[in-house]
Amino acid sequence: MxxxxxxxxxxxxxxxxxxxxxxxxxxxxxxxxxxxxxxxxxxxxxxxxxxxxxxxxxxxxxxxxxxxxxxxxxxxxxxxxxxxxxxxxxxxxxxxxxxxxxxxxxxxxxxxxxxxxxxxxxxxxxxxxxxxxxxxxxxxxxxxxxxxxxxxxxxxxxxxxxxxxxxxxxxxxxxxxxxxxxxxxxxxxxxxxxAEGAAHPVQVVWSPPARPVRPPHGTRTDPALLAHVASVVRRALAERAGDVLCFLPGVGEIARVAGQLAGCGAEVLQVHGRAPAEVQDAVLAGSGGGGRRVVLATSVAESSLTVPGVRVVVDSGLAREPRVDHARGLSALTTVRASRASARQRAGRAGREAPGTVYRCWSEADDARLPPLPAPEIAVADLTAFALQAACWGDPDASGLSLLDPPPGGAMAAAREVLTAIGAVDERGAATARGARMARLGVHPRLARALLDGAERVGARRAAEVVALLSEEPPREYGDDLAAAWRAARAGGDGYAARWRQEARRLERALAADHPARPAGPGRDRVASGPAAHDGPGAGQGDPGGGRPSAGRTPAGHPPADRPASGPAGGVRVTGDDAVAGLVAALAFPERVARVRAGHSYLMAAGTGAELADGSALRSAPWLAVAVADRPVAAASARVRLAAVTDEDTARAAASALASSGVEVAWADGDVVAREVERLGAIELRVRPLASPDPALIREALLDGLRREGPVLLRWTADAGRLRERMAFLHRVLGEPWPEVSDAALLERAEEWLEPELSAARRRADLARIDAGQALGRLLPWSTGDAARLDELAPERIEVPSGSRVRVDYAAEQPVLAVKLQEMFGLARTPRVAGVPVLVHLLSPAGRPVAVTADLESFWADGYRSVRAELRGRYPRHPWPEDPRTAAPTRRTNARR
Structure with missing residues (x-):
């Protein structure tokens, strides 16, 4: 040595x-x-x-x-x-x-x-x-x-x-x-x-696409960009010596670009986390003096290792980061623009052994807009596994951990909800004995739940094989049917199948190690009905999960009551690939069990719609256990990537924590709906109309309908509308005690002014019979005595000099009095209501506005003369005196001569 x-x-x-x-x-x-x-x-x-x-x-x-x-x-x-x-x-x-x-x-x-x-x-x-x-x-x-x-x-x-x-x-x-x-x-x-770097200089070549490409969303990358990346690789091979390392966001993009590089004159290799170890080792070993190589890689090649022979880097500028939609229960990798720090790391690969070149598939102007650093995973990822680790360490909310960035509160709350549902933590957030077992299995807690509970019904081997499929999504060519993908992996000889077998064996061994007294394998088909089936030997004694070594640490062991309500029920044997795959997937993702609705659309228990791809063999299934789904930007439904056929009984057993039943009286589809409903999350399993619902529930439903649709549900006569306008005017001008009567204010006080009619109503039609004007009168300030002054402060009509009682319109910001000009002769000053001058619309004999004024005195002095000159010839039978201030008002025409 x-x-x-x-x-x-x-x-x-x-x-x-x-x-x-x-x-x-x-x-x-x-x-x-x-x-x-x-x-x-x-x-x-x-x-x-x-x-x-x-x-x-x-x-x-x-x-x-x-x-x-x-x-x-x-x-x-x-x-x-x-x-x-x-x-x-x-x-x-x-x-x-x-x-x-x-x-x-x-x-x-x-x-x-x-x-x-x-x-x-x-x-x-x-x-x-x-x-x-x-x-x-x-x-x-x-x-x-x-x-x-x-x-x-x-x-x-x-x-x-x-x-x-x-x-x-x-x-x-x-x-x-x-x-x-x-x-x-x-x-x-x-x-x-x-340490000072020994990297050689790297020349930057900006190589953006000639035409704009669509920005990435979800896991989708514009094919035009991938075609451009392939063309840049060919250009690099022609312009520079040495091997080429090309960075792409994911396995799918690598496969697509590899296909477009056929006949490029170089050996094309693919490096990513799913690549077999021997392929990865061959890439890192170098060409050994052979021909040129093009290495297509994900971000795994950014650091920690040198790819011998590389003198050129082609950077697509994209990366994959985890994202989670807590509201819909969907989490996946998403394609994003790589950060400037990542771009520097990638470029540095070209200068490890000699001067090199990086071709960046974006413009120099776009480079300045890149984020400086990648987002910390703790800020964007699903935190369920992290929360379980923290709970097993003895710090359920991670408040005592020294972290560069604290975990987001919403993500931690969502993680705690999942862990509680699967029995991994108790109501205080402390890890249960079951949770400690899950943490030891080395998979996501959801998959650990599926492995533990699935093994009790289908045997350790089959549960481990399906969970291994779920822990690393199968290649797209395996299809979207989980059971079919399982069969393909069993028969396959590709790199994925080899990794799948290795992981399945590891999981089976982990189960056996956790329960050494229990044989592993398909023979374990009987369902144990007691909590001990989950907690194993020594449950509740000591600290089976290891622990945080700080003072005051709470042990993770708990009594057998830790068995979750969502564990599998009954003693039914599950057989056949489809049934096994459906059960295990449903145990892992209970909120994604889905029932068919119109056409080929499904509704998941979480409330999200889901669609299968055209031509999917799953389209005839009445129930699905969805394992992988994503929701494209602006799409109403999620796209199902991987699912298994299942049935209602399995869905009920796996997602029992989401089951509920009871009376529902609610405002739906524009009216009160009263029914008895049995649900699995958002999925309605059984519905029966309710003949005699509780009046209090009906009243709440009607109030909800009013809040949603507004006071328009009531009967608003013309008189009711005018009363509301007068009250609004007084509130605007005088304030209290005159009430606000906007939609929001009326809805806030609905119970006050709509009784007793509201209590007697049962449906929308009953609301439409309530006289809004009569009910509105209850809001007038009766207790202070001001209600009696309504007609004084905001009269419905004003008597004008001709003796006519003309209606005042309070709909606008300033009250409006529309009256024929001749009826106002002799009135020097503008009428007022509540101290506010009305806006007088002076009308022609034909009833058309000829002048608008809030100052009659000025109009008679200045404006009347031009109106008289224009109209006296058009309306000769009507009086047009030279001095309207001293003329007698009239509603009539001149006498015939």
């Missing part, structure tokens, strides 16, 4: 190792800021462990990576630098790795690389991390939720159990202030140790 000292000496981070060791000795923690390619992932763990110092006492170092591909690659690279094999093989084993479903480490392992998910599991089992000297959280700038959670737990351990535990946050960006504060002690923030 020969240490490759030449390769180690070329890693720039080596120059700052002494400073890093000093910072750890003095403060117990440090932030290492080192650009990609400097050796922070490979040289630093070896230096801290003492493996580079020869024989002697070595210190165990744990390196946490956000991705499996990076964990395996980092371990292999470190083992290569030591001249040893990876894992516990003969003569080696000092560097190993553990990822979900694969472990290559043994008793001799000194440096172990794990994923952050594995680290969380280990912390829950053994908070002290016995024997570990240093933990390195690599690529912490990416702000993955597991990494943030692991950091918070480690800080808790250091503060209470292991003050000597040394922590390093390793970042490839200079945004280290938050991490330095987090890892600091009472003496101040942790030191930041910076």
């Amino acid at each position: 020969t240490i490759r000292t030449d390769a180690l000496s070329r890693l720039p981070v080596g120059a700052c190792v002494p400073e890093l060791l000093g910072a750890l000795d003095a403060h117990g923690g440090a932030v290492l800021c080192a650009p990609p390619g400097t050796g922070k992932t490979t040289l630093v763990p070896l230096a801290l462990s003492g493996l580079l110092d020869g024989p002697g006492r070595h210190r165990r170092v744990l390196v946490a990576e956000p991705r499996r591909i990076a964990a395996r690659a980092a371990a292999r690279r470190m083992a290569w630098l030591l001249g040893e094999p990876v894992g516990d093989g003969a003569g080696g084993g000092r560097v190993g790795f553990t990822v979900r479903g694969e472990r290559r480490a043994g008793p001799r392992t000194v440096v172990e690389v794990v994923t952050t998910g594995v680290l969380l599991q280990r912390l829950q089992r053994d908070p002290e991390l016995a024997g570990v000297d240093t933990v390195i959280l690599d690529e912490c700038h990416e702000r993955h939720l597991d990494a943030d959670t692991a950091a918070a737990f480690l800080l808790d351990v250091r503060a209470t159990l292991r003050p000597e535990l040394r922590l390093i946050a390793a970042s490839a960006t200079s945004d280290t202030t938050g991490w330095a504060r987090l890892l600091g002690t009472g003496a101040g923030p942790a030191p930041v140790v910076t």
Whole structure:
């Protein structure tokens, strides 16, 4: 075994190792800021462990990576630098790795690389991390939720159990202030140790599409953009030497661009989290002097590993981030614009080994509008798994955890609701024994619930196989039928099928380990009816989930009453792929059980509509258990991506927590509807009309109808409308005690002015018979005596000089008096109501307005002359005196001559 000292000496981070060791000795923690390619992932763990110092006492170092591909690659690279094999093989084993479903480490392992998910599991089992000297959280700038959670737990351990535990946050960006504060002690923030990068210069080529493309939404990417990316890859192959690394948001986009690169003259490889380990290893091994390569990759290739031979990067500018719609119970990855920090990381891949070039598929002007950093996953993701981890740690609301960003209150409340429904936490939010079991299974709590409860009805093996399908969505070519996808995976020889088998075996082993006395496999078809079927040996004793080591911690164990109301009911055997897949999917996502409605549309228990794709084999199913769905922007319904046929009994059993029955008296479809309803969430299972509903419920329904549709439901005669206008005028001019009579004010006081008619009403037609004017009179200020002055302050009619009583219109801001001009002769001043001058509309003999004034005196002096000159010839039989102020008013024409 020969240490490759030449390769180690070329890693720039080596120059700052002494400073890093000093910072750890003095403060117990440090932030290492080192650009990609400097050796922070490979040289630093070896230096801290003492493996580079020869024989002697070595210190165990744990390196946490956000991705499996990076964990395996980092371990292999470190083992290569030591001249040893990876894992516990003969003569080696000092560097190993553990990822979900694969472990290559043994008793001799000194440096172990794990994923952050594995680290969380280990912390829950053994908070002290016995024997570990240093933990390195690599690529912490990416702000993955597991990494943030692991950091918070480690800080808790250091503060209470292991003050000597040394922590390093390793970042490839200079945004280290938050991490330095987090890892600091009472003496101040942790030191930041910076390594100078050895990256070569990278030329930027802006290469936006010639025509505008549609922005991404959901998981959809405009095919025109993908075609443009493929053309830029071909251009890069023609213009530059070396291999090309192309960044795309997801597996589907990678497959599409790969198809468009056929015949490009280079080997096209695909790297993503779903790619088989041997494919990932082949990419990282380099071409070996062969032909050129084009590596199509997701963001897994942004950091932590070097792809040998790459001199050119083509960046689509897109990334995938988690999003959750709490109101509809839908969560999925969504396509977004990559941040500027991600774009820098991607560009740096071209300069790892030599000067390179990055082709950016957007304009320089668009670059300035990119977000500076990716959104922290804790701010946008489903927090159910995080909330369970925090509850098992002993901090249900995560208020005591040291986090860079606090979890959003709404997301935590939604997570707590889910965990309570599946029996993972109690009413206080503390983890139950069942919740601790779920956390140990290493899958999302929803899938853990499906695995535990499904195994009781269909056997551990079949439950594990379906849950493995749900934990990593099958390829699109498997179709949208979960049972058919299950059969395809069993028979398949592709990379997905291999990973699925490995995960299914892991889950089956996890179930057996959790219940060693129970045989695993399809023979376990009987349903246990008692709580012990879920809690297992020792439930409620001690702390089965590991725990937060702080004082006052609440144990996670609870008595058998922790069995959730939503557990499977009855002792019915479930057989056949469709039935098994439907049950397990419904157990995982009970709010997504869906019943068919009009055509091929479905309604999920959560209340969201769902549509199947054209040609789906599921279209004849009356019930579905929807496993994967997304809701496109501006779409009324969700699109079903993966579902299983199920039936009402299964839906009832899986989603029993959503079941309800009772009397419903409500305003619906424009009238009072009274019925007895049995529901499963938003799905109406049974409906029967109710003959004699409670009058109080009817009254509430009528009030709701009034609030929704307004006072228009009442009978408004012309007199009622005028009374309302007079009251509104007095409220506007005089204020209290004259009441406001706007729609909102009337609805707020509906119970006051509509009694007793409201109590006697039963339906919309009864509301339409209520005389609104008579009822409105109840709001007049009778108690103060002001109601008697209504006709004085806001008279319905005003007597004009001719003796006519003319109606005043109070509908406008200022009262209006419309009267023929001749009837106002002799009146010098404008009439007033409640101290406000009326707006006089002076009419011609034909009843048409000829003048509008609120100042009669000025009109007679100035305006009348022009009106007289214009109209006296048109209406010769009507008087047009020269001085209207002294003329006699009249309603009649002149006498015939």
